[in-house]
Amino acid sequence: MTTSSKRPLRADARRNRDLIVETARAAFASKGVDASLEEIAKTVGVGQGTLYRHFPTREDLIAAAIQDDVEQLARNADKRVRARYPLKALGEWLRELALFSRTYSGLPNRVLDASVGKSGSFAELCGSLESLTDRVLVRGKETGQIRADVTAEDVFLLANAVAWSLTKARGTELLEKHIAILLRGIASGTNEV
Amino acid sequence: MTTSSKRPLRADARRNRDLIVETARAAFASKGVDASLEEIAKTVGVGQGTLYRHFPTREDLIAAAIQDDVEQLARNADKRVRARYPLKALGEWLRELALFSRTYSGLPNRVLDASVGKSGSFAELCGSLESLTDRVLVRGKETGQIRADVTAEDVFLLANAVAWSLTKARGTELLEKHIAILLRGIASGTNEV
DNA sequence: GACATAAACGGACACCATGTCCACTTATTC
DNA sequence: GAATAAGTGGACATGGTGTCCGTTTATGTC
Known part of the structure; x- marks a missing residue:
């Protein structure tokens, strides 16, 4: 492909x-x-x-440049799909996604743009990341740990947003904290993270 | 001033x-x-x-341009500080903040930049918004509805991030949904929003 | 090996935006 | 109404984007 x-x-x-x-x-x-x-x-x-x-277009080049990284992410996500604790797995996936975004400053901006105007190789790459998110998410819904009304789009948008807001040279403590907040908001009931 | x-x-x-x-x-x-x-x-x-x-600098001009709006926001926030239901009040504040950001596309980016490199009139304006957030937040902590480990910086960053991710012509339903997720993650225990 | 040809190349160019600089103009003050 | 500090405008240097086209080169063929 x-x-x-x-x-x-x-x-x-x-x-x-x-x-x-x-x-x-x-x-x-x-x-x-x-x-x-x-x-x-x-x-x-x-x-x-x-x-x-x-x-x-610049996005074509970005897509080609980050392709290897994305493939690596996909491989890792595949493992998580079968994880024992879906909520925890989701957390790890979000962390990984955010850390990846950090590597290429300005990337979340592009991802957001792509998620609006769908077309081109970059948009496809983003789409695949969103699908991966969905796969990790679905498990959590099956086990009832994740609210039914939360979609992959929601999670992907929010994860990208968090990654974005922490790209500018902040420590990872904030990232952990914000991911935790996100997870709590996504989880059903009072699951601990 | x-x-x-x-x-x-x-x-x-x-x-x-x-x-x-x-x-x-x-x-x-x-x-x-x-x-x-x-x-x-x-x-x-x-x-x-x-x-x-x-x-x-461009940010000086932006600061001057949005000043009236920010003052209006501040006035509204003042009312909320004394609100009966702090968590609900916080939700309204976040919504208002996000809708404001929407008016000027690209603003969240600037806000983020300003929150890193503090200086200039624009950064001050952003600082005042963060203080307002803090004031609304503090009440919620007093009443125990909001987790103690959540700071105004966290909330402000997250709110800005959510606003950012929804600037590109999305409906308001998503905004509501994402604010709800945020609030749930910020609230202590199982408060309903 | 030479040749024809389509593929690929490079860099000049037109365009647009930023921010600076300074010779000129104008409001104010006495 | 003259002196002068304050303010102005727009040319210019700089740096990025994306296009266009005359030139070069790899490749398949004989």
């Missing part, structure tokens, strides 16, 4: 593409996802035209 | 200043707080130099 069905890229194009993705990832990690594309192109040593040809 | 202690502005400067603020408010309300300052200046009919002279 990753590689498109078109004919394979020319060798030099392939090389450039990979280099761009790798460089972009480093730049996004250190300067945030709004880093200058012009500069990324310059770092790679290609023209801007080349960069834009491979990635028509 | 609003007007600085310096000598009064020259008549023409005063007029320009007011016009700029008024125009900016309209622009921020319709295009968000990232609206082009160049364009605002052009609309007013002054040079960019004039605008920047009055408001060295």
